[in-house]
Amino acid sequence: MIPMLETPGSEALRVELAAFTGPLDLLLHLIKEQEMDIYDIRLEKLTEQYLARLDKMREENLAIAGEFLVMAATLLYLKSRTLLPVQDRPPEEVEEEDPKWELIRQLIEYRKFKEAAGQLGEREALHSRIFGRVPERVTTSPALMGPGQVSMFDLVWAFQKVLRSVEERAKAGRFSDEQFTVGQKIEFLLDRLQPGEEILFEDLFRSMSSRGEVVVTFLAMLELIRLRQLIAKQEGPLKPILIQRAVDPVLDAPSALGEGAGQASVDSPV
Amino acid sequence: MEWARVLEALLFAATEPMEPSRLAAILREGPEGGQGWPEVKEQEVRDELAQLSERLAPRGLILREVAGGFRIGTAPDLSGWVAKLKGVARPPRLSPPALETMAVIAYRQPISRAEVEAVRGVDCSGTLDTLVERGVIRITGRSEAPGRPILYGTTPLFLEHFGLKDLEELPNSEELRRVKLPAPADPGGPKQEELIHEASEPAPQS
Amino acid sequence: MEWARVLEALLFAATEPMEPSRLAAILREGPEGGQGWPEVKEQEVRDELAQLSERLAPRGLILREVAGGFRIGTAPDLSGWVAKLKGVARPPRLSPPALETMAVIAYRQPISRAEVEAVRGVDCSGTLDTLVERGVIRITGRSEAPGRPILYGTTPLFLEHFGLKDLEELPNSEELRRVKLPAPADPGGPKQEELIHEASEPAPQS
Numbered sequence: 238m239i240p241m242l243e244t245p246g247s248e249a250l251r252v253e254l255a256a257f258t259g260p261l262d263l264l265l266h267l268i269k270e271q272e273m274d275i276y277d278i279r280l281e282k283l284t285e286q287y288l289a290r291l292d293k294m295r296e297e298n299l300a301i302a303g304e305f306l307v308m309a310a311t312l313l314y315l316k317s318r319t320l321l322p323v324q325d326r327p328p329e330e331v332e333e334e335d336p337k338w339e340l341i342r343q344l345i346e347y348r349k350f351k352e353a354a355g356q357l358g359e360r361e362a363l364h365s366r367i368f369g370r371v372p373e374r375v376t377t378s379p380a381l382m383g384p385g386q387v388s389m390f391d392l393v394w395a396f397q398k399v400l401r402s403v404e405e406r407a408k409a410g411r412f413s414d415e416q417f418t419v420g421q422k423i424e425f426l427l428d429r430l431q432p433g434e435e436i437l438f439e440d441l442f443r444s445m446s447s448r449g450e451v452v453v454t455f456l457a458m459l460e461l462i463r464l465r466q467l468i469a470k471q472e473g474p475l476k477p478i479l480i481q482r483a484v485d486p487v488l489d490a491p492s493a494l495g496e497g498a499g500q501a502s503v504d505s506p507v
Numbered sequence: 508m509e510w511a512r513v514l515e516a517l518l519f520a521a522t523e524p525m526e527p528s529r530l531a532a533i534l535r536e537g538p539e540g541g542q543g544w545p546e547v548k549e550q551e552v553r554d555e556l557a558q559l560s561e562r563l564a565p566r567g568l569i570l571r572e573v574a575g576g577f578r579i580g581t582a583p584d585l586s587g588w589v590a591k592l593k594g595v596a597r598p599p600r601l602s603p604p605a606l607e608t609m610a611v612i613a614y615r616q617p618i619s620r621a622e623v624e625a626v627r628g629v630d631c632s633g634t635l636d637t638l639v640e641r642g643v644i645r646i647t648g649r650s651e652a653p654g655r656p657i658l659y660g661t662t663p664l665f666l667e668h669f670g671l672k673d674l675e676e677l678p679n680s681e682e683l684r685r686v687k688l689p690a691p692a693d694p695g696g697p698k699q700e701e702l703i704h705e706a707s708e709p710a711p712q713s
Numbered sequence: 714m715e716w717a718r719v720l721e722a723l724l725f726a727a728t729e730p731m732e733p734s735r736l737a738a739i740l741r742e743g744p745e746g747g748q749g750w751p752e753v754k755e756q757e758v759r760d761e762l763a764q765l766s767e768r769l770a771p772r773g774l775i776l777r778e779v780a781g782g783f784r785i786g787t788a789p790d791l792s793g794w795v796a797k798l799k800g801v802a803r804p805p806r807l808s809p810p811a812l813e814t815m816a817v818i819a820y821r822q823p824i825s826r827a828e829v830e831a832v833r834g835v836d837c838s839g840t841l842d843t844l845v846e847r848g849v850i851r852i853t854g855r856s857e858a859p860g861r862p863i864l865y866g867t868t869p870l871f872l873e874h875f876g877l878k879d880l881e882e883l884p885n886s887e888e889l890r891r892v893k894l895p896a897p898a899d900p901g902g903p904k905q906e907e908l909i910h911e912a913s914e915p916a917p918q919s
Contacts (some may be wrong), residue, residue, distance in 0.1 A: 258810040259835035304835045343834070343895050350832055354809070354816035356884045357875055361812075363875035365803050366792035367777065368520045370725065400853070403768055456625065463621035464654045469630040477513070513794050515786040519774055524798035538793025568725055569719030581722040587744025588719050589726045622716030 260308035261347040263290060268344075277345060280319055280337060285314040315340065422457030427466065427482075435481035438469070510534050510544055511555055519558075524576025524667060527552045572672050574663035601641070608634040609643060611673070614683045615663065617647045617658035625689045635659065643668065716740050716750050724765075729798055730782025730873065733758045738742035780872035780880060803875065807847070814840040815849065819871065819880070823853045829893045841865065849874055900917040 257263045265488045270276055291309055296435050315337050360402045430436060441454065458480065461467040513534065519523060531552045537543025556577055560570040569582050575708040581589050601609065608631050611623050623631045639659075647660035661674070671677065719740060724731060726914075743749025762783055766776040773788050785796050795801055807815060814837050817829045831839045842848040849895045853866035865882070877883065 240724050258813055259833055261834040302835065308834070340893075342893075343832075346894060347832060347834065347890050349885075349892060350816045350820070351813060353883075354812040355884065357816055357819070358807070358809075360875045360877070361806055363789060364779075364804060364874065366789040367775065367786040367803060367876070368792065368795045368803075369786045370519055413728055429724065455628070459624050461622045462624075462630075463619065463656050467631070512788070513770060513791060514773075516795055517798060519785070520787050520801055520899035532853060533794065535796055536797070539796050540792070541793050565718060567720075567722035579725075579793045581726050582718070584892045585744070587747050588739065589722060590722065591739055591742070592727055596820045644861050651745050 258351075260305045261344060262351065264289065264308070264344060265348055265351070266350070272504075275341065276339065278337070280312070280316045284309075284316045287312055312493075313342065344408060417453040419453055419457045419460060421453045425454070426457055426461055430467070430480070430482035433481050433484045435470075435479050438480055441480060508548065511559070514552070514555055515559060518570070518577065518579045521578070524578040524644070526576040527556060529576075530556075541645075546701045548577065553654075555567050560582060566658075571670060573670055574666040575673065577665075578712035601637070602634075604629070604631075605634040609638055609665075612638070612644050612659050613661050614680065615649075616660035618660075619650050619658055621656060622688075623659070650695065659682070716753065717765070719756070720761055721765060724776070724783060724785050728785070730778075730780045730784040730869075732782045733762065735782075736762075740854075777876060778878050779876055780869045784873075807844075807849075808840075810835075811843050812839045815844060815871075818844070818850055818865050819867055819883055820886065821894065822866035823856075824866075825856050825858070825862035825864055827862060827866075828894060828896075848876075 248304055254459055257266065264283070264287065267283055268278060268292075269433070271279075271282060271286065273279060274284070291301060291305060292306075318336070371406060426441075429441070458467060468483055470481060470482045514530060517530060517533065528549050531547050531549040534547040534552070535542075535543050535545050563570055563579065564582075565584050566580055567585055571578050571580050576586065594662055604627075607627055608623055611626050612618055615622070615626075620635055623635070635644070639646075643662055643665040644659050645662050645682060646657050648658050649655045650658050665671075666673065677683075720736060723739065734755050736908060737753050737755040740753040740758070741748075741749050741751050744752055750831065756836055762776060769776055769785065770788075773791055774785055775785050775788050775860050777786055787869050796803060802805075810833075814829055821828070821832075826837055826841060830839070834917070841850070847870075849868055849871040851868050852863050854864050854866050855861045871877075880886065883889075
């Protein structure tokens with residue numbers, strides 16, 4: 238990932254500057270480029286090269302991270318110090334070891350971790366080529382969970398229950414009573430409920446004498462719900478169902494059905 | 508087949524059932540930046556899948572044909588073992604009302620909400636929302652009926668969950684599709700005839 | 714082994730690396746509502762895993778030992794094929810700066826931000842955030858040092874991402890763990906002082 242620079246041309250330099258992970262990285266690169274021994278760095282040469290790179294960065298209008306400038310200051314300080322005769326150095330430093338060793342140590346340690354990072358990168362490259370099995374739970378969006386532990390038996394049983402209740406309802410009264418038509422009951426419902434008004438579901442049927450009338454009225458109600466003239470509401474399971482007349486009925490209201498409605502009719506069922 | 512190991516790797520890593528035609532297409536195209544086997548035919552893939560199925564049997568894995576494609580899964584008799592693994596927890600079961608709605612849709616799709624409600628005799632908007640959210644039903648189009656109501660049908664996930672190759676595999680599908688149901692708007696209208704027509708093929712019973 | 718097919722089904726279905734000891738425990742316990750093999754030993758499981766690994770090789774799959782457990786994956790040479798599948802994405806690779814930060818943390822955990830920065834010589838808050846976000850490092854506690862800075866360490870996902878069995882498998886781990894690091898609290902050069910200043914403030918938690 239770190240390109241080795243042969244010629245510091247402007248194009249190459251741009252690539253290079255983006256690639257250096259920090260001032261230590263740049264210093265290591267310069268040491269290698271100048272074929273210096275890391276234990277015997279020539280501070281003057283290194284500082285000169287380093288500052289030249291920063292100048293190039295400035296010319297290229299690249300944002301120079303603050304750390305690069307701090308390092309430049311450190312290098313200048315170390316260089317200036319080598320120019321001073323030993324007797325002119327601050328007395329507390331005469332006894333101490335050359336502070337450039339601190340930089341060298343830092344460079345050596347950094348280089349070890351940089352190499353380790355390179356090895357990690359190689360491992361990463363290899364192992365990113367191995368794919369595990371993606372659990373279904375993760376691949377389908379969290380909302381798409383399937384029906385849970387429902388068996389085919391449950392499904393058939395549920396459908397047969399529906400059919401039974403239909404039969405019961407059919408036995409209890411004929412589905413289409415001669416006396417009532419769905420059209421009549423639609424009018425009845427629209428008459429009974431003014432826009433915005435609501436009524437308990439059971440109350441709608443209270444006055445009705447025959448089961449046939451109930452069924453036809455129910456069908457009329459379903460039709461009106463389908464046409465968005467009526468709205469069936471329930472606050473929760475086992476709570477009473479309320480039927481409300483829409484305030485501003487919209488005959489064709491796909492927006493009420495959510496975002497999926499817009500893309501309808503493309504997919505045919507399997 | 509020299510591409511047999513590619514086939515098994517693809518089936519292993521796939522996130523959805525793989526159709527033999529698509530597997531053949533991938534094998535012909537080759538990998539990213541590489542060469543494939545341009546002569547691979549769908550029938551050869553099918554033959555190889557049949558062999559793979561046999562090889563998997565003694566290994567606790569099975570090749571299932573679901574939702575029009577093939578998918579490797581654990582053998583059904585080992586489900587009690589697999590259930591002990593962390594992270595394979597199943598989503599909660601559907602409630603009985605939701606199950607009823609799903610059953611009606613499975614057998615009578617495409618079907619509108621009003622039609623489902625006419626059959627079940629209760630408001631189904633909540634259960635329909637649940638089923639769409641769970642990914643087992645989806646909006647498949649719009650009816651030509653007045654108001655152009657939205658129609659619902661089952662998804663590939665529905666087939667996958669129940670291990671069905673296609674809807675014909677639903678138990679008693681012929682009979683249950685033919686049963687006359689109450690229609691919401693116009694009893695005895697053209698919808699019924701359409702439904703009967705749909706169930707013209709015999710369905711295998713599971 | 715009569716339980717070999719159970720073993721393969723478990724490894725297939727697992728969503729995380731499976732430790733041999735845990736596999737042995739599951740085999741002993743038995744399935745939900747069923748009988749297991751009470752005499753299964755961890756070593757037998759390890760032997761069977763070695764055999765499974767050999768059986769998988771010609772089939773485009775491999776058994777990897779990562780993060781203390783075993784996991785089935787697709788063979789590396791087939792990555793170009795698998796990458797063509799819908800929904801299968803390679804985890805993006807880490808950038809060179811992130812890798813450097815990763816390396817310092819991997820070898821020197823638990824470690825504070827200031828300590829990482831002392832090694833790398835640059836501000837590391839961005840790369841630390843990235844690594845936490847990717848799930849390869851996490852906050853493991855607080856140092857007793859002044860300012861009680863937050864300490865970072867690697868996660869099991871780190872081992873998995875880099876295909877490592879454990880931290881001992883890190884290359885040159887002995888040497889790099891021993892190397893004396895430039896201490897951020899050592900009032901040496903001007904740069905060090907800056908870091909001390911930073912480290913004295915409570916580190917922001919990402």
